[in-house]
Amino acid sequence: MDVNLGWLLITCLMYLVASILVLWIAGAIFFDVGRATWFGGVLAAIWVVCAIVAFLSWQPAWKPFVLILVLSGFFLRWWFFQKPSQHREWDPNFSQLARVSLQGDEITVENVRNTEYRSARDFDTRFETRSYRLSQLIGVDAILLQWGSTLMCHPMFVFDFGSSGRLCISIEVRYRVGQKYSLIRSLYRQQELMYVVSDERDAILRRSKCLEGHDLYLYRLASDALTDHEFFFEYVNAINSLAENPRWYHGLTTNCTTSIYAQGRGRMEWDWRMLFNGSLDRFMYDRQLLDQELPFESLKKQSWINGIANSAPVDNFGDYLRRELTGYRTSVDHELAETGKREEYLT
Structure with a gap:
């Protein structure tokens, strides 16, 4: 393979990987850092603009690419350490x-939802305990x-x-x-x-x-x-x-x-x-x-x-x-x- 063609393919691959990382992290900044607010949108936009400027002004392309990888690694380390919770302001x-227990042949199910709906916004929420064989x-x-x-x-x-x-x-x-x-x-x-x-x-x-x-x-x-x-x-x-x-x-x-x-x-x-x-x-x-x-x-x-x-x-x-x-x-x-x-x- 011609050396120039090989480098062109590698460069295209770097741009593709970088684009995916930059866009995904932009979404994570908007939702997980900025909580889907205007502030999160501003932070995400700043991140995207900085990434574009880095690739346009810093050559060869592998240098901004390595920088994007390093920054992405730090961000993902934080992102993966976020923990789900049972304690939110739930709908x-x-x-x-629900919880399910079995005693012999009897199954007991706690918190079986049995809501009565009059419309999507007008309803009476009910939770019940029920038993089955x-x-x-x-x-x-x-x-x-x-x-x-x-x-x-x-x-x-x-x-x-x-x-x-x-x-x-x-x-x-x-x-x-x-x-x-x-x-x-x-x-x-x-x-x-x-x-x-x-x-x-x-x-x-x-x-x-x-x-x-x-x-x-x-x-x-x-x-x-x-x-x-x-x-x-x-x-x-x-x-x-x-x-x-x-x-x-x-x-x-x-x-x-x-x-x-x-x-x-x-x-x-x-x-x-x-x-x-x-x-x-x-x-x-x-x-x-x-x-x-x-x-x-x-x-x-x-x-x-x-x-x-x-x-x-x-x-x-x-x-x-x-x-x-x-x-x-x-x-x-x-x-x-x-x-x-x-x-x-x-x-």
Whole structure:
């Protein structure tokens, strides 16, 4: 290779690496140093301008590049030592962390959220302690929320304990007062991770009733009893661990889907749709985790729950939802027939 061409490639690589570092640190200065204020914006702008001036005025390029690396190293050392906390001014709906205990066959879950929503800003926040029988875990449902980009969705899982009731678990940002979801913000140390444990009516109506453009789909997972129990206890371990040791939420590496993979890494095979999860339901269908009797598009169309959920009664909300939902009833008919629980389920 020609020496000049080789040096040109190296120089381009240095500029690329430096640009990535400078822009990322600018974001960290804005969010983590300046707390997303105008002052943080000024500091970030000064950092970017200084980096540009250094490269324009100091030659050869490797000299400002080394300076950027050294300064970045010092900054990252500080950044990585920031610690997540359980003590913030939390949004009321995210103020209480769940805990799960098991005594024999009885599961006790503290701080199950059961908020009553009249609108996105008008609601009564409630947290309850609920009990379930582990021996009555008869299945798991997936609720997928889609909005905006087709590249992303939000998965939630509902554990069906039969006559004991249902429990919904959703991995989310633990919002502070006034915070909203921001992918860019989530790349910095601005938001903690939370396992929201709630009544499924809360989890569904919070989105279907209060947020425009949010579509929810309910699917029954085609899994056996052993897998359901393993999946549930993966969540239990994560919930109890998080109650003791807070963690940062990260929009790419520690989010609603990658956290599921991390807690079940021993039995899950990685797939790119876990990162760009907008087609997560298609991924589960391809892995035969959803009903195979219908083509995927038909199953998805029949699994949309917004209209049914918004008109469902408060009492027996979940049973009504599943009786009215064509796609769900199709997916569980054979399972119920085989277990002899069809009549119990439909009454």
